[in-house]
Amino acid sequence: MKFTTIAAALAATATFAIAPAALAQGTIKVGVIAAFSGPFADYGKQMEGGIKAWMAQHGDTVAGKKIQIIYKDTTGPAPEVAKRLAQELVVRDKVDFLAGFGLTPEALAVAPIAQQAKKPMIIMNAATSVITTKSDYIARFSMTLPQISAPMADWAVKNKVMNVATVVADYGPGIDAEKAFSDRLVKSGGKIVEAIRVPLRNPEFAPFIQRIKDAKPDAVFVFVPAGEQSIAFMKGYRERGLAAAGIKVIATGDLTDDHVLPAMGDATQGVITTFHYSAAHKSPENDAFLKSFASANPQGGRPNFMAVAAYDGMNAIYQVSNKLKGKIDGDAAMGVLKGMKIQSPRGPITIDPATRDVVQTVYVRKVEMVNGQPYNVEFDQFTNQKDPGK
């Protein structure tokens, strides 16, 4: 090779090597992994909506750097796809944060990558208790199922609902919900008369609902992942005449998810749930969030709890980026996240420094019509709830 050719080759390599680094100096990259297609497509869309709502209010530049969001569709539940996407985001895109995660199996699949690459992993939904124990770099801004389900049992006992059948999706969050609810109910003198687990994929609710009817409980406690399954469950509940038989529904708020509630029909009227967010929550922060969500997402419908967790997760990413003056180091970022307090649209939240899990108020709500539309209207609350699952 002639000298000039070598020099040119070296120059080319040098430019090639420097270019991405130089570019990265001006950018903070956030890789968002969630389902944007398939049966859980709404999860990704709600998170994207919440992220847009945050950025519409707070701009796209922090500490002099542009915030770049890279969305990746798992089509899930697909843990192996989530894992591959996380690897690509870390190795090829050189992201500073991993975020998103609607479904527990996808969060669990990515945790080892966050651990190895020392990338802060911001959970915007996935709610099985154990997730935050799987990497030191995880912080959760959503909820845990035990955190939501144990207060539901307290409410049941207080209201003399003592004989309960449970129906849960047969995977991490469902098993967590069943255990937390049942343990608390039984400890207070209640009884579980039937415990049913339904498959995560394409559940057929009719035969299970008949079993509940035959068991004649005071109420049925339900956890199904938010979305189409809630609609299917409530349809079966109505068609099999459980309401007419005097069997109440009590559930985690996933069942009456704000986004699908308007499509669920009359059977939801009066359903009691516990949850961390309702679109009907009254606070200046929620008013501002709802307004920003609507203008940033004209076709978005009503935002739900995943949109709020994404909005708060972005708030956290902006705070970390500011504190670290735009130089994101995994350990330093976790230092900022531990103990972080946010005045969220749902109410005040804290990231527990010991577990990196969210501490928050759990509200008791009832579905009622407000201005001609069904809403989860909050009427009682349990403040400062940690995850009792750990």
Ligand code: PHB
């Ligand atoms: C989860 O997979 O962790 C999950 C999914 C949907 C929910 C709640 C939890 O509504």
